[in-house]
Amino acid sequence: MKKKLYPIAITIAGSDSGGGAGIEADLKTFAALGVHGVVALTSVTAQNTYQVTGIHDLPPEMVARQIITVWEDIGIDAGKTGMLSNSEIIRAVAETVSKLGFPLVVDPVMIAKSGAPLLRPEAMNALIKYMVPIATVITPNKHEAEKITGMKINNFEDARKAAKYIVEELGATAAIVKGGHIEVGEESIDIMYYNGKFYEFRAPRIVDGCTHGTGCSFSAAIAVELAKGRDIVKAVKTAKKFITMAIKYGVKVGRGACPVNPMAWIEIPAMKYHVIESVKEALKIIIENQKLFNKYIPETGSNLVMAIDPRYAETINDVAGVKGRIVRYGDGVKIVGPVEFGASSHMARLVLTAMKYDPSIRSAMNLKYDEKLVERAEKKGYIVVYIDRRNEPEEVRLVEGRSIPWIMETAFKKVKRVPDIIYDTGDVGKEAMIRVLGKTPVEVVYKALSIIRE
Ligand SMILES: Cc1ncc(COP(=O)(O)OP(=O)(O)O)c(N)n1
Numbered sequence: 358m359k360k361k362l363y364p365i366a367i368t369i370a371g372s373d374s375g376g377g378a379g380i381e382a383d384l385k386t387f388a389a390l391g392v393h394g395v396v397a398l399t400s401v402t403a404q405n406t407y408q409v410t411g412i413h414d415l416p417p418e419m420v421a422r423q424i425i426t427v428w429e430d431i432g433i434d435a436g437k438t439g440m441l442s443n444s445e446i447i448r449a450v451a452e453t454v455s456k457l458g459f460p461l462v463v464d465p466v467m468i469a470k471s472g473a474p475l476l477r478p479e480a481m482n483a484l485i486k487y488m489v490p491i492a493t494v495i496t497p498n499k500h501e502a503e504k505i506t507g508m509k510i511n512n513f514e515d516a517r518k519a520a521k522y523i524v525e526e527l528g529a530t531a532a533i534v535k536g537g538h539i540e541v542g543e544e545s546i547d548i549m550y551y552n553g554k555f556y557e558f559r560a561p562r563i564v565d566g567c568t569h570g571t572g573c574s575f576s577a578a579i580a581v582e583l584a585k586g587r588d589i590v591k592a593v594k595t596a597k598k599f600i601t602m603a604i605k606y607g608v609k610v611g612r613g614a615c616p617v618n619p620m621a622w623i624e625i626p627a628m629k630y631h632v633i634e635s636v637k638e639a640l641k642i643i644i645e646n647q648k649l650f651n652k653y654i655p656e657t658g659s660n661l662v663m664a665i666d667p668r669y670a671e672t673i674n675d676v677a678g679v680k681g682r683i684v685r686y687g688d689g690v691k692i693v694g695p696v697e698f699g700a701s702s703h704m705a706r707l708v709l710t711a712m713k714y715d716p717s718i719r720s721a722m723n724l725k726y727d728e729k730l731v732e733r734a735e736k737k738g739y740i741v742v743y744i745d746r747r748n749e750p751e752e753v754r755l756v757e758g759r760s761i762p763w764i765m766e767t768a769f770k771k772v773k774r775v776p777d778i779i780y781d782t783g784d785v786g787k788e789a790m791i792r793v794l795g796k797t798p799v800e801v802v803y804k805a806l807s808i809i810r811e
């Protein structure tokens with residue numbers, strides 16, 4: 358069968374005016390995972406990260422009409438439901454989806470993270486009676502699974518029983534009981550029952566991540582993978598990876614539970630590509646001027662680095678640099694290895710610390726200390742800071758990796774901003790060094806060239 362270039366996924370769900378959950382989270386998820394998303398809106402909510410102040414349900418015929426209208430022209434390969442709000446909407450959706458017959462992920466939304474009810478109490482039975490049997494996959498959390506099954510879920514054994522019950526007694530094809538609030542440990546474990554077997558999906562638990570919209574985005578990601586024709590197990594595996602990243606790199610806005618970030622899935626790889634290209638572009642300028650740089654490459658070698666966006670940069674693995682560094686070679690220089698993330702330790706930590714003070718400073722390079730370079734930098738009006746490494750406290754010296762952050766912190770304290778240049782004249786076993794900082798590698802290299810040139 359010929360593969361479709363644009364698989365279509367539908368979200369049948371409510372709108373979250375805060376942009377974190379509901380159709381807003383679903384459409385971001387659809388786009389990030391590469392399908393065309395279409396919508397049947399069920400309800401408009403006035404909502405932010407900590408409260409829901411209003412709910413306005415659409416007429417059930419209008420919900421059904423949206424699904425049918427999209428189907429007739431664009432087609433639907435798979436769908437998901439979110440907030441269905443009342444029993445009339447549930448019936449209209451169940452009837453329409455059953456007629457059209459596409460795979461459906463049911464996220465049995467009942468209560469918002471903020472605590473507001475999103476399903477009327479009168480609709481609980483309709484949800485169990487009409488939605489569960491047509492679910493290809495249903496994705497309840499602990500509370501939702503308890504409501505659907507009438508069981509108490511206190512551990513993974515209970516979660517297994519509930520998942521099996523939802524499939525064997527209530528008629529879903531597969532049921533995933535999400536482990537977010539069950540036996541809280543180092544991992545977040547979801548339990549799925551499907552085709553007579555149990556499956557576990559594990560991911561490291563993100564302690565301080567953003568969770569508003571988690572259920573929406575997770576179920577939307579499963580729907581995407583089903584729309585692409587993946588089997589249920591593969592679809593859930595991808596969705597688990599996807600949601601872990603969306604929680605970890607959440608959108609830190611609002612006073613309540615901050616929203617997940619489905620765009621992280623594509624934004625981070627795109628950024629990494631851009632960062633690598635930026636370092637490479639600047640390395641070309643170094644090679645074009647290698648005779649000038651030759652004299653100013655330190656014995657330990659030089660590195661040129663750039664970090665990804667400060668919203669995402671955490672460790673040296675988020676900073677790209679030259680593997681094996683830049684070294685002196687004949688009367689020029691040699692770029693020893695490829696540009697890679699995690700290739701630099703010293704300059705990467707310098708930039709990570711600088712970004713805490715000024716997120717726009719994402720790049721740096723080190724040069725051999727020469728007083729002429731310092732003089733020229735001062736003459737040019739750069740902010741230049743001298744650090745006396747003999748003042749490095751004992752507790753900093755003794756801890757691997759603490760010196761560079763200390764140098765940056767001390768320099769910042771002196772001039773109340775991230776300087777253009779931080780230099781030191783060395784200490785026992787420590788080579789004297791000039792560090793040039795800037796927004797981009799090209800800016801850093803031109804800054805370096807401007808003080809190297811006589
Ligand atoms: C319109 C709308 N739909 C669904 C939700 C639920 O989202 P959230 O409160 O973050 O809970 P989960 O996504 O984890 O189930 C909502 N708040 N609004």
Ligand SMILES: Cc1ncsc1CCOP(=O)(O)O
Nearest residue numbers: 657658660701702703704723
């Ligand atoms: C600044 C510096 N200090 C010791 S080695 C060195 C050069 C660059 O090191 P890295 O490749 O770890 O950034």
